[in-house]
Amino acid sequence: MIPYGRQDITQDDIDSVINVLTSDFLTQGPVVPLFEQSVAKHVGAKHALAVNSATSALHIACLALGLDKGDWLWTSPVTFVASANCGLYCGANVDFVDIDPCTYNLCPKALEVKLEQAEQEGRLPKVVVAVHLCGQPCEMQPIHDLSQRYGFRIIEDASHAIGGKYQGEYIGNGRYSDITVFSFHPVKIITTAEGGMALTNDEKLARHMDLLRSHGVTRDPALMTREADGPWYYQQVDLGFNYRMTELQGALGLSQLSRLDDYVARRNALAECYDVALAKLPVITPSQHPDSYSGRHLYVIRLKCDEIRLTHRQVFEALREQGIGVNLHYIPVHTQPYYEQLGFCEGDFPEAERYYAEAISLPLYPAMNEGQQEQVVSVLQAILEQV
Structure with missing residues (x-):
């Protein structure tokens, strides 16, 4: 059987994972931050947060943007369910915008028509998730222009699209969005076995997502409500999740990124x-x-x-x-x-x-x-x- 997609694992990938297995860290070590920095540098973003799946990345992206009960998230109907479910996880309402018949991505013209109607009805979206289906980017500039007029935030669901470009620049650079999400599932362009990443140029959003991916727990004195009891001290300052990426996954991703x-x-x-x-x-x-x-x-x-x-x-x-x-x-x-x-x-x-x-x-x-x-x-x- 010729599969529709499959991972490409080289000896370099295997050696990278073995190096982590024989190191002092299997999780929360130096490799995941290096992977994050390398992806951010490659695509031209300021911040990157590696997580255990693109679904997790979408979830914390929505939370960081303040999506909450009673809000609306809009996305494309032609996508994996995670692009919409992330809104439901936050208690928000979900709606869809029909696709462009040529690119199969969310149609900017259909979006504009729907926004005009939603404004009259008082139910404008707080977040629009633009899905880059098959790896082809949405028409981000007109979507961004609409966001400036109607006041919604933009997540690029680029699960299919790392390494692609829009207007000559790498997808993920954040020129026309608040947060971009990549997937590293085995059939995606590069893999960490399972895994994802959220990228942003907004330091506040990056800090919030960093908290959310690790239980809402921090050791940063600047985020604590009072002085630390000692060097062991930490505080939970938000309701977060266990969405961290392991060092093994980071090593595989870092090796794959070179190709x-x-x-x-x-x-x-x-x-x-x-x-x-x-x-x-x-x-x-x-x-x-x-x-x-x-x-x-x-x-x-x-x-x-x-x-x-x-x-x-x-x-x-x-x-x-x-x-x-x-x-x-x-x-x-x-x-x-x-x-x-x-x-x-x-x-x-x-x-x-x-x-x-x-x-x-x-x-x-x-x-x-x-x-x-x-x-x-x-x-x-x-x-x-x-x-």
Whole structure:
């Protein structure tokens, strides 16, 4: 089976982890801060906070921005559920903005229309989570312009997008957002096995997230309510969580980071090959906005279902039966049973639902070779040409 994605682990990665295993620190040592500093420097951010998952990063990002009961968080319906759930964790209400039919990201025009209506109704969002689906950045400048007009804060859910660029600058630099979140899950662009990171240029937000990821406990005298009893002393000054990243994970991530640009370049080269090879098939290949350089976490095609004999499901199952480990990213969040109980239903976000009815994620990962890619194309072509 050719998987839709997989990690690339080298001997350098293994040696880095072994070095930590034989050191004095397995957690809360020097490697995680070095990983944080290295990522921040690479993308051009001032602060980076490593955590145990991107979901945790989204959660503490929302809390640091003051999202609370009665507030609204808006995001894209085409994303993993974590992009919306982080709002519910804070007691906030969640709503969605339909996608751009070309990029599949949150549509700035749809956002503007929804904001105009929300302003009249008195329910403007406090936070908008802009999801960089497949690694392609959202149109952040117009979203940021809207934030200045309507007063909401911005989280970039860049779980798919580390190493990508927007307007020639690395995603994560914070030019058009308050906080950016990366994921280091095994199938993502670089991995720490499990893990995530929140980046910001705001020192106050960074301090708050630092507290929240470690029980709300501090040893910093400047944050304490009274003088320390002794060198052992600490205080819990907020209600936090155990969201820390381990030294083992930090070592793996630091090693992987050295190959980040090469990984993204390889993913883009493979995507360009797909674009050419699939050009004459009844599929829509991914559109790239001119302001973006995608991290290319995923290569999603959309079937031209009116031009083929088989259904979407039949094509998907036929590919898997022939050893092509395709997947589908994602089922629109508003159609999930939990969100239906909150009042959402099919028909609420038509572009997202049309996308879901046609999308298939083809295999794409740095270690994929030309023969494997040719096999994917050949099998797909044979399936689509069935009469």
